[in-house]
Amino acid sequence: MKHLEHNQDFRLNEILFEHRNKAYGAYALRTESDRILTKAFFIGVGLLAAVSIIPVAISAFKSTETVIIQDPTPPIMIDVDKPNDPPAEVLPPQTVTPPPPSVRQYDSQVVTPTRNANENDIVEDIPDDAIAGVKNDFTAPPTPQINVPPTVISGPGTVAPPKIAPVAPVEDPNKIVEGTELSKSADFEGGINAFRTKVMNKFDVSAFEMEDVVSTKLTFIVEKDGTISNIKANGKDASFNAEAIRTIKAVKGKWIPGKNKRGESVRSYFSFPISMKFDN
Structure with missing residues (x-):
C-alpha cells in the first residue's frame, strides 16, 4: 500500500514538474521528503537517548569519596604507674x-586535734x-533601752509660712546721695567759714572793673575720699564764673564726705554761693 502511495506521489511530481526544470530544489525536496523525514526521526531519537544516558554514565564512572571525621579531642591517657594524688592541704x-x-x-x-583532748x-x-x-x-547583758518620745500627731492646723529675710538692695557705689537720704552733709575740715576765707584770699579781683555786685553759685561733688570733682558755676558773668572755678580748685584742704542713714561715707553734692562788689 505504501509502495502504491509512493508511486502516486512520484507520478504526481512528474505531472507537476512536466516541461519544467527538475534540477530546481523543490522537485528534489518533494522526491526525497520521505527519506529525509525518516533520517531526521532516527537522528532525533539518537540525540535524545544520548542526552539521557550521559548523566547515568558520568555518575557510574564517578568515584565515591569517603569522608572521615576526626575527633579533635585527644584520647584520655591513663598512667597506671603514676601514684595517687596527694591529699588536699588542710587550711588553718x-x-x-x-x-x-x-x-x-x-x-x-x-x-x-590532740591526743589528750579534754572532751568536757x-x-x-x-x-x-x-x-x-x-x-x-x-x-x-541586756541591751540598753532607748526611750523615744512618741510623735504627737495633731489635726490639720495653720502652718506658719517660712520666714524669708528681706534682701537688702544693692546700692550703686557711684550713686550721688542728696536731700533726705543724707544723715550728715559734707563739710570742709576746719568748717565752712575757713573754706570761705581761703576762697576770698585766692580770688583774683584785678581783672574786674565794674561798680556792681557780681554773684554766682558753685556746685561740686564731694567724693568718699574727701576730694571734690565736677565743679560748675551758674552765674551770669562768664569771667566771674571762670575765676570762681579756678579759685575753688586752688584752695588747699580736704573735705569730710557726707553720710547716709547707715553712717556710710557717700558721694554728695555741695553748693557754695559767691557774691562780690567791686569799687573802682
Missing part, C-alpha cells in the same frame, strides 16, 4: 570576728539565738 581555721558584748555567742573556732569543754546545747564567736558566752 580562719579568724572569727567577735560579736558585740551584748549578743550571745558560742565558740566556733576549729580546735587542733565540748558544748552541745547551744541556744538558738547565739551566733558564732570566739568563746562560749550564753549570758549576754
